Amino acid sequence: MSEIREGQIQEENERAGVTRRGALRGLAGLAAGAAATVLVGGCSNSAAATGTKSAPVIPDGERWSEDGDVVTNVQRIVSPMRGCEDGHQPGVMGSQQNVQAVAFNMITEDRDKVIKLLKEWTTAAENMCAGYPVKEPDAKKYSAPKDTGEAYDLGAAGLTISFGLGATFFQTSDGKDRYGLASIKPEKLDAAMRKFPGDYLEDAECGGDLFLLIAAEDPKVCFHAMRNMVRIAYGKASIKWNKVGYYHTISPEGYAHADRDLFGFRDGTTAPDPGTEEGAKIWDECAWIAADDDPNGKLYAGGTYMMWRAFNMKFESWDEQTLQEQERVIGRTKLEGIPLSGGDDESAEPDLKATDADGNALIDPRSHIACFRSYLNESGHYMCRWGWNWSNGIDGLGQLQGGMYTGGMARDPEKDFYQYMDRWRDCDLTDYFKFTGSAVWLMLPGLKSDQEYIGQQLFEATA
Structure with missing residues (x-):
């Protein structure tokens, strides 16, 4: 220059x-x-x-x-x-x-x-x-x-x-x-x-x-x-x-x-x-x-090590769920993003042990927030990541094609990323995702x- x-x-x-x-x-x-x-x-x-x-x-x-x-x-x-x-x-x-x-x-x-x-x-x-x-x-x-x-x-x-x-x-x-x-x-x-x-x-x-x-x-x-x-x-x-x-x-x-x-x-x-x-x-x-x-x-x-992941979202299945079910699966309110355990805004710390008057967990243990937050609480390892949306018309069945590309940055892939990804086995949100792309x-x-x-x-x- x-x-x-x-x-x-x-x-x-x-x-x-x-x-x-x-x-x-x-x-x-x-x-x-x-x-x-x-x-x-x-x-x-x-x-x-x-x-x-x-x-x-x-x-x-x-x-x-x-x-x-x-x-x-x-x-x-x-x-x-x-x-x-x-x-x-x-x-x-x-x-x-x-x-x-x-x-x-x-x-x-x-x-x-x-x-x-x-x-x-x-x-x-x-x-x-x-x-x-x-x-x-x-x-x-x-x-x-x-x-x-x-x-x-x-x-x-x-x-x-x-x-x-x-x-x-x-x-x-x-x-x-x-x-x-x-x-x-x-x-x-x-x-x-x-x-x-x-x-x-x-x-x-x-x-x-x-x-x-x-x-x-x-x-x-x-x-x-x-x-x-x-x-x-x-x-x-x-x-x-x-x-x-x-x-x-x-x-x-x-x-x-x-x-x-x-x-x-x-x-x-x-x-x-x-x-x-x-x-x-x-x-x-x-x-x-x-x-x-x-x-x-x-x-x-x-x-850093970047863990690249590409996934499709199953929009038609998701859109049929009630608002209550969607919020249960995520563990947050849809409009404000507040944890179901309560708080002032989306930045509130989720309380995974909070229960209602009948002793039921306010945040479902199989929700997205519970599965991934529990690993952070146990290990102290954060996931440093970003994500971009994508959409590309419809498939041969007329279903919407779209989802997200994510990059997880890790100093140690096993501790800072792979252990997080293992938590998908216990997460109900997995039913609405399909991972198709992966690279390190x-x-x-x-x-x-x-x-x-x-x-x-x-x-x-x-x-």
């Missing part, structure tokens, strides 16, 4: 009085933390991508309220991927309005070509996350454009592109060391999760070698980033699956509640917010990999200011 543009962004930030938490209040995500400001706190563009000089075309207009708290133009949100002081990729924590999740199978067996791909991806991602085209546009009429062009006018719109590696990137299922990385494969990186209740997994929706989690406040910006990253990968990696999801639309006034899932209940009310002091502590304890977690932990410190990813640490490309430390360690 040019020094002139860097100075412009910094000057605009200072003039706007941007604060990280202020921007998050404006974006108000379920577990926000990466949906970011014009320049996210803790990050810097001091060593941004090279090869682009044209500034993004962004409509004139105010970005923030007078006190600098509220986002009024989401196109102007910029979340740089380089130089984050906390060591984490910004998009791992976020809940922007739109997501494109893409898993790739590697085609090339050439280590140098893999490094080349990561370099090209890194440059393109930095440019797009800053609101620039993939590469400098040109006027050559007889060659393919370097950028597909559909997002030229839209700004960055909070775009984040996060990179993950599957176990088969390090070593194939038959033991082949593909790129000289097998010796540093993280011990807790599983090729696949074990089977859980409700699993009807389809191979076409599971696993992969490489993963990109692309999220933005504008759906076209999100699609544009996905499309161009796929173009760059041509001949080196091919798409195994691509999932498109959405979150609720933000408003200038913000949104102070957990989002509702497609069953109409508030989802993720207990998910720790990494943007708060308490939430950040929980993420440190349960999500972020520490240097001493693995023999090669220094290479992955600041990253090592989400790499954030891109450092002195790194040329994401994941560089892995290849240098095995040179």
